[in-house]
Amino acid sequence: MATVPAPDPVLTRAANIEELTRLGLPLPPPTYPLVWEPGDQVSLRPTREIEARAAILYVTLERCFGMPPELAVDWLTTNALVDDVTDPEWAFITKSEGDHRSFALHLDAVASLTWVLGTGKRLDPTGPPDPQSALLPNLATDETFEEWRARTLPAPRDPALVAAVLDLYYCLDWAFIESETYGVDTPGHLGSSAIGQRRWGLEWAVVLDGPYQEPELGWEEIDLST
Structure with a gap:
């Protein structure tokens, strides 16, 4: 995946603050951290890795809505994706352990990845x-991971654009939580949980390289507390 210069973080943040203003949302404080620094580079994780993560999240979603565990395990095993499943996901897929509602929210994380x-x-x-459903493997017909990849033919977006949208969702995450905390209406029909899930997917997919950037994190290591 190509590595390109990250967009100017200050100008990107200014444009995203304008978008929050347009949406009528509260604005994060001036000290709200930037996602990257001037001079940083940005790329995306390998396409196949993003596809694998999206497919695993989709299997988890299907488990939330009635897919039998043995079918989910069989599909993941047949398509050599078991090693990419996180421990919490595996516990839920195989034994229904964990917070069902939190796994059901992954629809918006999947949407950010697609x-x-x-x-x-x-x-x-x-x-x-x-x-x-049309963008992900057709589990009902046992479409394989490779058949799905061939059918959809992804064309990943420009890493600089994805980084800019990540910064937008970083700001939106703060604004939606702030709005809900103080009982302020938010635009549209989404809540902070959906916005946070989208931010999760974007943060995981974007790879930033610079003197103050951390190494790539695993899916469960993404920190949404800031």
Whole structure:
């Protein structure tokens, strides 16, 4: 995956603050950290890695809505994806352990990943994502991971654009939580949980390289507390 200069972080933040203003959302304080520094580089994780993560999250979602555990395990095993499943995901997929509601929220994380891959067309913070079923493996017909990849032919978006949208969702995450904390209406139909899930997917997919950047983190290591 190509590495390109990250966009100017100050100008990117200013544009995203304008977008929050347009949406009528509270604005983060001037001290709210930038996601990257001037001179940093940005790339995306390898396409196949993003596809694998999206497929695993989709299997987890299907488990939330009734897919039998043995079918989920069989599909993951047949398609050599078991090693990419996190421990919490495996516990939920195989034994239904964990917070069912939190796993069901992954729909918006999946939406952010399909948007990064270029197969999802919209990531509008005021509305639901594109229907995801057509963008992901057809588990009902036992479509394989490789058949799905060949069918969808992803064209990942420009890393600099994805980084700018990550910064937007970083600001949106703060604004939605602030709004809900103080009982302020938010635009559209999404809540802070959906916005946070989208930020999660974007943060995981974007790889930033600079003197103050951390190494790539695993899916469960992404920190959404800031």
